[in-house]
Amino acid sequence: MKNISLIGMPGSGKTTIGRVLSKKLGMKFIDLDRYIEEKAQMKITRIFEMYGEDYFRNIESHSLLDVLDTENTVISTGGGIVTREENMIFLKKKTIIFYIKRDLDIIINNVRFDNRPLLKDKNNLYKLFEKRSMLYEKYCDYAIVNDASIYDAVDKIIKILQED
Numbered sequence: 429m430k431n432i433s434l435i436g437m438p439g440s441g442k443t444t445i446g447r448v449l450s451k452k453l454g455m456k457f458i459d460l461d462r463y464i465e466e467k468a469q470m471k472i473t474r475i476f477e478m479y480g481e482d483y484f485r486n487i488e489s490h491s492l493l494d495v496l497d498t499e500n501t502v503i504s505t506g507g508g509i510v511t512r513e514e515n516m517i518f519l520k521k522k523t524i525i526f527y528i529k530r531d532l533d534i535i536i537n538n539v540r541f542d543n544r545p546l547l548k549d550k551n552n553l554y555k556l557f558e559k560r561s562m563l564y565e566k567y568c569d570y571a572i573v574n575d576a577s578i579y580d581a582v583d584k585i586i587k588i589l590q591e592d
């Protein structure tokens with residue numbers, strides 16, 4: 429099976445859906461943020477605090493290259509992966525890209541903000557969406573609306589893969 433990647437706003441469900449999807453399809457699972465934390469031996473928040481966003485984006489791009497050297501894997505990315513075109517060129521080559529779409533107000537009411545440095549100011553979610561939604565739409569192969577259960581979103585993805 430070709431690799432699958434999930435993109436979308438922070439808190440939209442990429443990590444949770446990716447994990448369940450990989451189990452259901454019998455594929456491996458990699459969460460890029462967890463991979464970065466293990467590699468750097470530091471929480472994402474700490475990386476941002478100590479070295480800033482640019483430094484994080486550099487690690488993120490390198491880590492993406494590491495994890496794309498794989499097959500039969502579901503990769504959940506971080507919400508900012510679309511901010512560098514090079515990331516998306518590699519993702520497009522190596523994966524089928526699903527954009528996970530979730531209502532911003534639902535995200536704000538449900539998500540934990542402690543390990544999401546860019547969401548400390550909740551208004552920032554709307555600003556990020558303005559900058560990024562075009563990019564998510566542009567780069568994805570398919571968009572999935574995550575407006576019911578996690579399992580519902582997973583089933584939508586599996587249905588598309590079966591029809592593909």
Ligand SMILES: Nc1ncnc2c1ncn2[C@@H]1O[C@H](COP(=O)(O)OP(=O)(O)O)[C@@H](O)[C@H]1O
Nearest residue numbers: 437438439440441442443444445539576577578
């Ligand atoms: N359809 C859903 N129903 C209930 N909770 C959801 C749903 N989608 C996402 N969540 C919850 O939202 C939070 C953020 O999800 P997460 O997978 O960490 O998002 P991301 O990786 O995109 O930042 C988690 O607590 C997750 O369980």
Ligand SMILES: O=C(O)C1=C[C@@H](OP(=O)(O)O)[C@@H](O)[C@H](O)C1
Nearest residue numbers: 437438439461506507508544545
């Ligand atoms: O949107 C972003 O720029 C980020 C999203 C986070 O991942 P999630 O999308 O899994 O929350 C994480 O990579 C980092 O905090 C930056």
Ligand SMILES: [Mg+2]
Nearest residue numbers: 442443461505
């Ligand atoms: Mg995540």
